Amino acid sequence: MLARLFKVLPSAVALMALTSCSDGSPPSAQAIESAQVANAVAQLDALVADVLARSGIPGMAVAVVHRGKTVYAKGFGVRRLGAPDLIDVNTVFQLASLSKSVGATVVATQVGKGIVSWDTPVVKNLPWFALKDPASTAQVTVGDLYAHRSGLPDHAGDDLEDLGYDRRQVLERLRFLPVEPLRTHYAYTNFGLTAAAQSVAVASGIDWESLSDQVLYRPLGMNATSSRYADFMARSDRAYPHIRLNGVFQPGPQRQPDPQSPAGGVSSSVSDMANWMTLVLQDGKYREQQIIPGAALAPAISPQMLTMPPAAEGDSTGYYGYGFNVSVPASGSNIQLSHSGAFIMGASTSFALLPSAGTGIVVLTNALPVGAAETVSATYMDLIKLGHSSRDWFEFFEPKFDEMTAATGKFAGQPLPENPVPPLPPQAYIGTYANDYFGDAEIQQQGGDLILVMGPSKHTKTLQHWSGNVFVFEPGGEMATPGSRSAVTFAIAPGGTAQNLTIEMYEATGFGTLARR
Structure with missing residues (x-):
């Protein structure tokens, strides 16, 4: 149901990079030096205060690096609304999709050691992994999955994670989903990338989490x-x-992202992320130690898959590398690297790097995405390139994020029908329904209500009658914002019992209909 958010959010910072020079040409790389960075840094306190006030989010942490040094690091606001604990530079946040860029540098360490290459077929080390197309299964590489060009549909597998399927279970079920031809189609997939990372971990003889700790952290x-x-x-x-209900932020449920850890499961502080940005900006070197060979890192931060063609002559072009957004200006200089991350359940993050100037910024927040993190990143990039902000970035981002995070479902926000068609007796609906991708879905009676139970976690939702054989429920979790509704529609056989059910929020997968068994 959040397809519109999932499709647009990964490109939010890429869009920022493409448009941040709209008010004139940026200076050359040589011209962006310490004075420009110092001027930009001097404006960050006021910028963050303004963004916090306008967005209403509880807190934020920001760090800036330049030429191998952390030149700014500060926390703002509180870790939890209603509690006094303040955010500082060591406060740990969930990074969400910034994990992809961090994980790409983990893979690059193993590429540098010759354990894998970006062109290693995933099935070489994960022989049980498969896509629906056998030819694609045999050919899809680590790099293909890190560039989101495997042909899998957008955010394939996220719905299974929400139902409690573990990493292996989700990856095994990707084979049921339709695919586009390999390397012809960009679609952002957490679990596609996770499959690539898992294959690298297997090749390295260690689990992904331990590998990340040993070779990078x-x-x-x-x-x-x-x-x-x-x-x-x-x-x-x-x-x-923190989530937002009726326009007000409040503490929300905690997101548990272990199944897709390589894509969204890293947690870190801005102090730590400053070290990581320095590594990337210095071509894999940190404190005179070459952690990653430059040749192994270079493909990750180079254009691999077109994501955003230039809107007009002279505009930048957006690409995805291996785990990084890569924005290439028409001049070919001042390439910008970036990524956004978000959990609907309460996190939003952003970083932007300008390698030619040796500088970068990371912004971590503890609220669902409203454009606050991207505003700070975009404004900093403007300040170092132009000396001023090219636009009010919060004014630019806020309505886009509001639209993307609005409640979804065809009945969202509607009152219950005043004169609904009565439902059939509960026994007409009660039973087990299934398909290959989602597995079993049980309709049970609990008290006077029908409930929908799905997945290994026994994900349970109370069904509210709408009209006739149509019911609704509030999805919750990471797949839908508060206020969303999903319809459940039963198809009735001639004998008077339901023969299948269709769950609205899953229809985009092609597996929204489950048959009685």
Whole structure:
């Protein structure tokens, strides 16, 4: 139901990069030096205060690096509304999709050691992994999945994760989904990328979470960073998620992203992320130690798949590398790297790097995406390129994010029908329905209500009668914003019992209909 958010959000910072020079040409790389960076940094306190006030989010942390040094790091606001604990530079946030860029550098370490290459077929190390097309299965590489060009549909598998399927179970069920021809179609997939990372971990003889710690976090001194949810929850100085109900932020449920850890499961602080940005900006070197060979990192931060053609002559072109957005100006200079991350359940993050100037910014927040993180990143990039902001970035981003995070479902926001067609007796609907992708869905009676039970976690939703054989429920979780509704429509056989049901929020997968068994 959040397809519109999922499709647009990964490109939010890419769009920022493409448009941030709209008010004149940026200076050359040589011209962007310490004075420009110092001027931009001097404006960050006021910028963040303004964004916090306008957005209403509880808190934010920001860090800036330049030429191998952290030149700014600060926390703002509170870790949890209603509690006094303040955010500081060591507060740990869930990174959401910034995990993809971080994970790409983990893969690059193994590419540098010759354990894998970006062109290694995934099935070489994950022989059980398959796409629907056998030829694509045999050919799809680590790089293909990190560039989101495998042919899998947008956000394939996320719905299964929401129902409690673990990493292996989700990856095994991707084979049922339709695919586009390999390397012809960009579609952002957390679990496609996770399959690639999992194959690298197997080739390395260690689990992904331990591999990340050993080859990246420890060498960079990222002591507050982990790819394990349990480690995040054990941190005393951690940010709490916040959702927005009726325009007001409040603490929300905690997102557990372990199944897609390589794509969305890293937690970190801005202090640690400053070290990581320095590594990327210095071509894999940190404190005179070459953590990643430059040749192994270069493909990740180079254009691999077109995502956003130039809107007009002279505009930048957007690409995806391996885990990075890559914006290429028409001049070919001042290439910008970036990514956004978000959990609907209460996190929004952003980074932007300008390698030619040796500078970058990371912004971490503890609220669902409203454009706050992107506003700070975009404004900083404007300030170092132009000396001023090319536009009011919050005014630009806020309505886009409001639209993307609005309640979904054809009955969302509507009152119950005043004169509904009565339903059939409960026994007409009760039973087990199934398909290959989602597995079983049970309709049970609990008290006077029908309930829908799905997935290994026994994900349970109360069905509210709408009219006739149509019921609705509120999805919750990471797949839908508060206020969303999904219809459940039963098709009735001649004998008077339901022969299948269709769940509106899953129809886009092609597997929204489940047959009685």
